[in-house]
Amino acid sequence: MPAMSKTTDYLKPILLRLGSMSLAITLLTVLALASVIGTVLLQNQDQADYLQQFGPIWYWVFRSLGLFDMYHTWWFLSLLGFLMLSLSVCLYRNVPRFLKEMRGSKVALSDSAMKHMKHSRHWDLKGQSAENVLSVAKERLKEWRIREEQRGDVSYIRADKGKYHKWGYILVHSAMLVVLTGGWISVQFGFRGNMQVPVGSQESEISFLKSTSVAYKEMPFEVHCNDFSIDFYPNGMPKEFKSNLTIIDHGKEVIKDRDIIVNEPLYYKGVRIYQASFGDGGSNIHLKLLKLDGSGEIDSAEAHVYTSYKDKTNGVTLELTDFRPHNVENMAEIGDPKDFQDLGPSVDFIMRGPGLKPVKIRSFMNAFELNGDNRGSFIQVSFSGDTKDFQSVALGLDMSDPQEWKLLQRFLIHLADDNVKNKQKANMQAFKAAMDDVFGKGKRPDNFQAMAMRVLQAAQVIPRLPWPYIPVLDDYDQKYYTGLQLAKDPGMNVVWTGSALLVMGLCIMLYVSHRKLWLIVRRKGNDLSISFVGLSNRNQLNFEHEFNEILSSMNDDMQQLEKGDAV
Amino acid sequence: MTAITESNGLWESMYQGRAAFVRYWAYIGLILGAVGLAVFGGDGYTENGYIFQLVGQDGVMWLGTGALLGAGLAIGASTLRPEMVNGYIPKTMVSWLDGAALMIALMGLLTLLEPTAAQVSYKDQSNLFAGHVIMTMNVLFLFSAICYIAYLFAPESFIGSMATAAAWGGVYAGGSSLLLRWYESYLFLGGEIGHAPVSNIYEVFILLFCIVTIIYLQWEKRYEAKAMGAFVMALVAAGVFFGIWLDSVGQAEIKPLVPALQSYWMKIHVPMNFVGYGSFAVACGAGMAYLTRMWLEARNSNMVRVFPSLEQLDQLAYKSVAVGFPAFTLATILGAAWAAEAWGGYWSWDPKETWALIVWLVYGAYLHVRISHGWHGKTLAWWTVIAFLVTVFCFLGVNMYLSGLHSYGRLS
Numbered sequence: 001m002p003a004m005s006k007t008t009d010y011l012k013p014i015l016l017r018l019g020s021m022s023l024a025i026t027l028l029t030v031l032a033l034a035s036v037i038g039t040v041l042l043q044n045q046d047q048a049d050y051l052q053q054f055g056p057i058w059y060w061v062f063r064s065l066g067l068f069d070m071y072h073t074w075w076f077l078s079l080l081g082f083l084m085l086s087l088s089v090c091l092y093r094n095v096p097r098f099l100k101e102m103r104g105s106k107v108a109l110s111d112s113a114m115k116h117m118k119h120s121r122h123w124d125l126k127g128q129s130a131e132n133v134l135s136v137a138k139e140r141l142k143e144w145r146i147r148e149e150q151r152g153d154v155s156y157i158r159a160d161k162g163k164y165h166k167w168g169y170i171l172v173h174s175a176m177l178v179v180l181t182g183g184w185i186s187v188q189f190g191f192r193g194n195m196q197v198p199v200g201s202q203e204s205e206i207s208f209l210k211s212t213s214v215a216y217k218e219m220p221f222e223v224h225c226n227d228f229s230i231d232f233y234p235n236g237m238p239k240e241f242k243s244n245l246t247i248i249d250h251g252k253e254v255i256k257d258r259d260i261i262v263n264e265p266l267y268y269k270g271v272r273i274y275q276a277s278f279g280d281g282g283s284n285i286h287l288k289l290l291k292l293d294g295s296g297e298i299d300s301a302e303a304h305v306y307t308s309y310k311d312k313t314n315g316v317t318l319e320l321t322d323f324r325p326h327n328v329e330n331m332a333e334i335g336d337p338k339d340f341q342d343l344g345p346s347v348d349f350i351m352r353g354p355g356l357k358p359v360k361i362r363s364f365m366n367a368f369e370l371n372g373d374n375r376g377s378f379i380q381v382s383f384s385g386d387t388k389d390f391q392s393v394a395l396g397l398d399m400s401d402p403q404e405w406k407l408l409q410r411f412l413i414h415l416a417d418d419n420v421k422n423k424q425k426a427n428m429q430a431f432k433a434a435m436d437d438v439f440g441k442g443k444r445p446d447n448f449q450a451m452a453m454r455v456l457q458a459a460q461v462i463p464r465l466p467w468p469y470i471p472v473l474d475d476y477d478q479k480y481y482t483g484l485q486l487a488k489d490p491g492m493n494v495v496w497t498g499s500a501l502l503v504m505g506l507c508i509m510l511y512v513s514h515r516k517l518w519l520i521v522r523r524k525g526n527d528l529s530i531s532f533v534g535l536s537n538r539n540q541l542n543f544e545h546e547f548n549e550i551l552s553s554m555n556d557d558m559q560q561l562e563k564g565d566a567v
Numbered sequence: 568m569t570a571i572t573e574s575n576g577l578w579e580s581m582y583q584g585r586a587a588f589v590r591y592w593a594y595i596g597l598i599l600g601a602v603g604l605a606v607f608g609g610d611g612y613t614e615n616g617y618i619f620q621l622v623g624q625d626g627v628m629w630l631g632t633g634a635l636l637g638a639g640l641a642i643g644a645s646t647l648r649p650e651m652v653n654g655y656i657p658k659t660m661v662s663w664l665d666g667a668a669l670m671i672a673l674m675g676l677l678t679l680l681e682p683t684a685a686q687v688s689y690k691d692q693s694n695l696f697a698g699h700v701i702m703t704m705n706v707l708f709l710f711s712a713i714c715y716i717a718y719l720f721a722p723e724s725f726i727g728s729m730a731t732a733a734a735w736g737g738v739y740a741g742g743s744s745l746l747l748r749w750y751e752s753y754l755f756l757g758g759e760i761g762h763a764p765v766s767n768i769y770e771v772f773i774l775l776f777c778i779v780t781i782i783y784l785q786w787e788k789r790y791e792a793k794a795m796g797a798f799v800m801a802l803v804a805a806g807v808f809f810g811i812w813l814d815s816v817g818q819a820e821i822k823p824l825v826p827a828l829q830s831y832w833m834k835i836h837v838p839m840n841f842v843g844y845g846s847f848a849v850a851c852g853a854g855m856a857y858l859t860r861m862w863l864e865a866r867n868s869n870m871v872r873v874f875p876s877l878e879q880l881d882q883l884a885y886k887s888v889a890v891g892f893p894a895f896t897l898a899t900i901l902g903a904a905w906a907a908e909a910w911g912g913y914w915s916w917d918p919k920e921t922w923a924l925i926v927w928l929v930y931g932a933y934l935h936v937r938i939s940h941g942w943h944g945k946t947l948a949w950w951t952v953i954a955f956l957v958t959v960f961c962f963l964g965v966n967m968y969l970s971g972l973h974s975y976g977r978l979s
Binding site for chain 2: 263274
């Protein structure tokens, strides 16, 4: 049919082009270059960050090219698709040829082909039978795959080793196809997302990034978190994150009280559940509100993390954003050996109110200790609301001790009453009076000198704070959430199969060389003319060695034959 | 026959025939004994528990029994069928196994020089002995590099042998220092933080030096390519300086493993990767030697005589890539398997993964143009050099400049 032949005429050059090596190399290079972009440009960040980083014009250019989620753009995926197409065409074109070559190849060798052999040797033997020579040679080549052919006066022996090396090529290229197919199945039919389950509650929905926005998916079961715990190394670094989970499927507990840790996921209904992160699951926080109106009163507030405490009397709200039971920091000077210390529990909140500049505060429960000395409490303050901008403010006073607070109040009152000119003397008198007020006349606690230092420091700082009170972490009832990653990946086993084939194929391709030897015996009357030639498709250095070894023993054989000895 | 040739003869006979055959099977028995201990010894496998078993009475029992059984079977089999002793695998493998055994024995001796438990502290690790062994390794590698370079100018066999001996010395110092660090990691904080010495950039650098040197020394032994050593060992020497710098900024400390790294995959994935990186470094050395020889030829320099032929160097570069590429492929696959277990997906387009892919593509393209297009010579020599720069960025640059899931390899 003419129409048919016409389409094949069109197809053929296209197929040739698609399966060509140049295209394959171009594709590999383009893929490599494209991948670089995705690693230099951080993927899947907040759009506002990108806009700020690149400015409106470049942001728009990058965004329309999909560079913020590059590995899922149509053009990157089509590159991969193109690679698959090229691989398929390449296989389609070469496999039949290779199989044919491996099945049967000519035993006889033409003279012109013989001339091109790099390794060759020639002997002339007088008065020997060809059969004798052939049998001697066959004995030498017994580890090789031998075939024989007789063409008139000429006998050929062809010996092969590593004939199946072309399977390496076939395996590697089909393995790549299998891996890419597995990847496609994973993307098409799998999912991967996160869920946060507070201790004691359950969750059945995962969230994940779809291009640049968040999407949700319902799981066919519910995950209940019974417990979450962290183990620490003696130096304060986390050692193990452990969640205790129960899986509930249609109201039935199918998996009960199972522990999962990082590197040891749980498997149910084709979904793997991984320990990925953790955080505060809404701990109940008690705060002391140390009033700064001069009354010295201490109020209290109670709220869960992620909720707000509203003070109806003055319209101030405290929005609790985070709670951390441990704050391990390196307390060593720069250059000294590291010295990790746990600063104890802390709570983060944002304070808002009429006439107040909103501020994020991290308040610690314990006073700061350095070399065993109590240096008073401190808080961290950030006006931007970003935890990166936290600045430490030493309050001076140990806020966990209510007596010190009382002492400060009395001190400030006495200091205002006194009108002694000498500042140091005034401080001294006011502090003495304050001590008498708090501890009773003439009574002094053991560490009152250190207390005096703290009160003096606090008197410099605390009255200047612009807030109605200082909220200090007083007590807590901690609750974690466990951050789980849930993934279903039906393509995974396909990928592993492809990977195994790939490694096998590579080893065959790179380490098995196809070596061919020919022994050609020509009868010329009573004399024999013998040629021994060899060829290898790779690893020439080794083959040269191997060829020479066989050659020298073959040479010995021939000399012995010539001498007439039986071999 | 003089004494020297006699002892040489003894040495050679150790690596041939029955001696090699029996020793090989004794090692195999030993390894099977270790596997048996892991599977059947004690109640349930835990890494720390296993290591203590291995060095304890159980270990002696299992490993000893395995080795004796292996040797016994080998003696029996070789008596019945004497031609068995000429197998290819025992003869080649036994020297590698001997080397490994020597390294472990060396480490065992070095533990005797460690300070007592009371003197060791996590906060100040400066009195641990591995630091001295690493410094010895540094000195040996630097000396070896100098000798190899000197050999180019003065090709005396004495200088050449010194270079080779120093390189081997460096390998054994490096290998035993890593093993010693493994031992040391159990010395403090109640033995809780013990882990294999492939957990940070300092340790893997030592591993890398050893792997590069071993691969190069194989090529030297088989193909008499001594001039190439100047280039390969110069790369190692550059790495040694980087390692010294890492130590000076406190990167050499033994630290606990973060939870993500607490997996047996770490012990497989990381060394396998460095077999890949190491071979690519050797390929780069061969490529540089090739380019240098070309440059020397153009100037009719006498030094050319020292160099292997262009064709040989070309082949050696290819051979190195042929060792590295499958190893790197396997390492990346192992990494994907680990990622599937720890992060929930075998591929996340994390910068490290992506750069591994880039390296893979670059060397894949190299193999394509070489095997199918038949390219040779100068272009490919340049290719190995540039591809190695890409590799360096993959294992160093990514950790330094790009953030991602592999951030524990970061310099902090």
